[in-house]
Amino acid sequence: MKKIFVVLCLMMFNFALATTDWNSEAALKRVNTIGSKLLKANNVNYDIEFKVSEEEDVNAYANIDKEIYVYKGLLEFVNNDEELAGVIGHEMGHIINGHCAKQGVLGTAFAVIASMISKNETVTAIGTTLAQSKLSRTDEFEADISGIDLMSKAGYNPLAMVSLLNKISGDAYIDILQTHPSGEKRILNAYNYIEYNYASKLAKGYSTDSYKKALTMINPTIQKRKASEKLTTKFKKEQEKLLKKKEKRAKKMQGTSSAWDGYFTTLQYLAG
Numbered sequence: 001m002k003k004i005f006v007v008l009c010l011m012m013f014n015f016a017l018a019t020t021d022w023n024s025e026a027a028l029k030r031v032n033t034i035g036s037k038l039l040k041a042n043n044v045n046y047d048i049e050f051k052v053s054e055e056e057d058v059n060a061y062a063n064i065d066k067e068i069y070v071y072k073g074l075l076e077f078v079n080n081d082e083e084l085a086g087v088i089g090h091e092m093g094h095i096i097n098g099h100c101a102k103q104g105v106l107g108t109a110f111a112v113i114a115s116m117i118s119k120n121e122t123v124t125a126i127g128t129t130l131a132q133s134k135l136s137r138t139d140e141f142e143a144d145i146s147g148i149d150l151m152s153k154a155g156y157n158p159l160a161m162v163s164l165l166n167k168i169s170g171d172a173y174i175d176i177l178q179t180h181p182s183g184e185k186r187i188l189n190a191y192n193y194i195e196y197n198y199a200s201k202l203a204k205g206y207s208t209d210s211y212k213k214a215l216t217m218i219n220p221t222i223q224k225r226k227a228s229e230k231l232t233t234k235f236k237k238e239q240e241k242l243l244k245k246k247e248k249r250a251k252k253m254q255g256t257s258s259a260w261d262g263y264f265t266t267l268q269y270l271a272g
């Protein structure tokens, strides 16, 4: 009788897990839907495969095999699909800017590119792979703005990127090995790019607490810039330089090995 009771309890426990816990199929569907939308709206005509990892870390990465992994922890961490589009767009940004190719040249078969860290315990888990990564701060800025382009053209509010960046650069954020620029700089980089290129979207605003917190943080810098003619001119020059750099990179990508030719389509599109 005792044995039957234990078995019954175990069955009930498993049932509870199955019904209330994680649904990996639904998660993969969610990631695939957003990923496909980003690819289609931006005329990205090569295959990027989306995968979901069942790990609890708040993390995502892209690799040279053009796979984008999104962790379970990250899926539960984002506010909504728009922020998730920001994550996936950022990872696509690493691929289309050739950051993954750079990693490939270095011989890292499983190159870990993007790591969004918000919990201390993730450091040990991905510390080794991050150390192997030769990602620069510039790569991160580039991936952020490409993500903004990709999500905007797919109908997502690009301000969700600002909201997301603020969330991942919160109290527990660790600027590991300095591969990831400090939160405020990264948020400003994204915000400025949106202001210059997607002014109408900026005017509409965004309603998450995280976005509002980000604005509070960067507002003094923005107001200072707006009040100064010199700083405004500098801002415009920087943005123009950024667009030219994007165009130049697109052309450079065209000259790389045939495996990467496909990326030119995207970069050219994004540059235009």
Ligand SMILES: [Zn+2]
Binding pocket: 090, 094, 113, 114, 115, 139, 140, 143
């Ligand atoms: Zn990244």
